Amino acid sequence: MTSIPHQPRWQADIDTDIVVQLLNQKKLIPFSMATDHSLTDFIRNILSANELKLSIKDKAFIARLNAGMASITHLYYQIYSTHPQKDELFEQLIATLVRAYQSREKDLCKRDEEKAKKGHWFLSNELVGMSLYVDRFAGNLPQLKTKLPYLEELGVNFLHLMPIFESPEGESDGGYAVSDFRKVDKKFGILEDLIGLRKEMQQKGMYMMLDIVLNHTSHRHEWAEKAKSGDPYFQDFFYMFDNRWIPNQYEEKMPEIFPEAAAGNFTYVEECQKWVMTVFHNYQWDLNYMNPLVFREMLDNVLFYANLGVDVLRVDAPAFIWKETGTTSQNLPQVHTLLQLIKECVLVAAPGMAILGEAIVAPKEIIKYFGTGDYTAKECDFAYNATHMALQWDMLATGETDVMLAAQHAILEKPFGTSWISYTRCHDDIGMGYEDYMIEMTGKTPFRHRRYLMDYYSGNLPGTPARGALFSFNPKTGDARISGTLASLCGLEKSLYENDSQGKDISIQKIILMQAHSLFLGGMPMLYYGDEIGYTNDYSFSDDPGKSYDNRWLHRPLIDWEKANRRNEEGTVENRIFSQMQALIKIRKNLPVIGDYKNLTWISPHNTHIAAFLRSFEGKSFYGVFNFSDKYQNLTWYAFREKGESPESLFDHWSQKEIQVGPDHEYLWLEPYQFCLLEPRQ
Incomplete structure (x- = not known):
């Protein structure tokens, strides 16, 4: 050392x-x-x-x-x-x-011990998560408790509650502008409601994840209010300057996160006549971790959340928590040192709580959030597999897997003992964040390829079934991200509007294809609320001044429980999607080989339209085979032998059919957007 x-x-x-x-x-x-x-x-x-x-x-x-x-x-x-x-x-x-x-309750200490006996408890195939907004899903925390049977019916046993701590109305950034880290926002209930929900969930064998925003506070937070009043002690909690000289040095290299809605990285504060760093929105003040007092206070908040009984703590936007002039102020080495320090402290005080780093960054950077060198697998336990999430959308739009496969060498570097969050979409936008060389390796031009994807998903390409919208378009670079629900981006909104029954069938098949790919690829799958019953875009956000500037509200629906109840009506869209999701989750939970034990191998691209992988664990094997094309495709039977396996037959857990493996010159045929979940039989 x-x-x-x-x-x-x-x-x-x-x-x-x-x-x-x-x-x-x-x-x-x-x-x-x-x-x-x-x-x-x-x-x-x-x-x-x-x-x-x-x-x-x-x-x-x-x-x-x-x-x-x-x-x-x-x-x-x-x-x-x-x-x-x-x-x-x-x-x-x-x-x-x-x-x-x-301060840690005895039942939480006992839960720590139980998790320790399991080893890496969070790698299990039995975990299936859902991310949701409490108010938009159920109303408030007490009402959410009454919806737990719905989640159990689906098979979900892990909940990510989107931000529930106090944030100012109209300046909340969806709850990520926190004005009090220890007070539940009154619209959700009170702290005792949260603890009661956690206890009910634990009795049902469920797990909870909450967010902590380490990078910034709301400008209405007590620290910011005292800084505004001129208190130098609290002004040092933020990046505050008397003039633009130092801010200009920062901004030489710092990119703009929301160039349309929040240009620049500093905001002038009239009350104290100083400039404050505001990387995201002008009402979100960046915390200054060069000050160890800030670290101590925020670590205390981390441990407060641990003692609420949180199983996984989602650290929002960790890439930004350390800033230096002359750099982009993202993904700096000190970020990793701070996260490693937090992890070591959590292991001492609350060892049962895992850490998720929400770093939506390039593949070569995201791997570092699991830790490197002496701290390999000792930084974040989880990270979002945002790269593969975006690559799934690439495959769906192009019908080709070559760009996805070009990116896998970076993704597979994840160390044993850590896990991905696998997902098709979340509350945030979809950014095509994989690197240019991955596109160039396939003979494509990065700018044109991304332009095609943006046009496809925003509905600007002739013949596209997708109905999404461009988010945070940057006119300087031509870059943008995508907003829209899973169902709308898969074509369900268009087919329902046009009363196109065939289009509806195809769009539902796409939805299930995408979800199955995430469920069986590796890591803990995180469903996004509403997707399980096919919610399409919600355009009402444009009438709300607090939301109209942010089209990500397209895919943040308000759940109508009458619509949800249609899951029980045979043949409805809700029933078709919900029942198939139930079946997929049940299959996953019955296959230990799907646990995330660094046991994924990609099959050679015998057909560019088919994504196929092998999972192996404790003498068991599993093949996932997915046709992302709108046409019939085939895969040589040799694909099931090239990694040393020699199965005589394959049982498809999805179709519940036994399939005989043929000679190398014959093929497994797949219908458009069909997938197979195959277990070898001898």
Whole structure:
């Protein structure tokens, strides 16, 4: 481990029984940064100074603290070794861990132990998630509790609740402009409602994920309000400047995130006559993590969420949390150091909570969020497989798999012990974020290829069935992302409007194809609410001044439960989609081979229209075969032998049919948009 100047070097204690006895003694030994130290002495000083106490019942916590202290110290001083208050604030950080542990309920500690026995519990094939807005799905938290049977009926056992903490009406960015990290917004209920929902979910064997916005606060947050009033202590919580000299240096390299709705990266604050960094919207003030006080406060919020009983904490936009002039201020090395430090602290105080880094970045960058070097698989437990999500839409629009396959070498670098969130879409836009060389490898021109995809999904290409919209179009680059529901982008909206029964059948087949691909590819699948019953675009957002500037509200529907009840009516769109999703989820949960154990191998592209992969685990194998073309396609039987397998027959879990494997010169035939979920039989 590289030595950091002024970093303490611990003579770590091994026997936790002895450690407990020493910690409970009255005698204090002064702590000096200049020499080697006993970890026991250091912690004992912190406990005494903060009126904290540990006992023999805390052996497991002390062991975790002992095991993690070297990494926590190294990472902290790697960032803050030059800060004048570094030592004092480091001691406060350790006290924060002790307090968080002591505030953790017994049932959550027991849940931590149960997860530890399972190992990497979050890699299981039995997990199937759904992301939803509480108010738009159910109304509020108490009403959401009454909808849990609906989710159980579908097979969902993991819920991502979109932001529910207090944010100003009309300036919320969908809840990502938080004005109070510890107060549930009144439209959802109160904190006790959230805890009650979590307990009900746990009794049903379900898991919960919540967001934390590390990058910024609302300008209505207490810290921002005090900064506006002129308090220098809180002004240092943000990037605030008296003039444009330093902001201009930042903006030389920083791209604009929302060039249409929020141009630039700084906003002038009249109350204090200063410029503040606002990378996303002018009402979202970026936090200054160069200040260790900010890290300490936000870590305390992370651990507060852990003690609410959150199973996975989704860290929103982590790529932006460290800024430096002369850079894009995205994906900088310090971002990873901070995330690794958070992970180490969570492992000590609340080891059952996993971390998801919502880094929607280039493939070569997203892999780094799992950790590298000594911290491989020790940073974020999850990341969104945004690259493959976008590649699915590429395959659906072009009917070809070559660009998707060109990107897989980067995606497959994910280390064992970590997992992807696999999805067809989410609350956000769809950006074609894979790199140009991946397109060029297939002989295509990146600009023209992306232009085709934008025209296809925005409905601007003659003959396209998709009905979406361009989001955040940048006239300087010609780049844009896509808004629209899964159903509308797959053609269901158009076919329903035109009363085209054949088009409706095809669009439903596309929807199920896309969902099946995400469910069986690898990682934890995250469905998006409304997709399970075929919601099409909601255009009413344009009449709401708080939403009209953001066409992503196209795909954030308000659930009509009468429409949802049509899932029980044979032959309805809702019934056809919901029942097929039920079947897919049931198949997934019955196949341990689908767990994310770094066990995916892509089959050679014998047919550019067919995406095929092999999953293997503990002597079992599984083939996923997906035709993204609107025409009949075939796949040579050799494809099922090229990786060393020699199956005599294949059982298709989807059609429930046994298929005999033929000689190499014969083929498996697939109908347009057909897929097979194949298990080898001897």
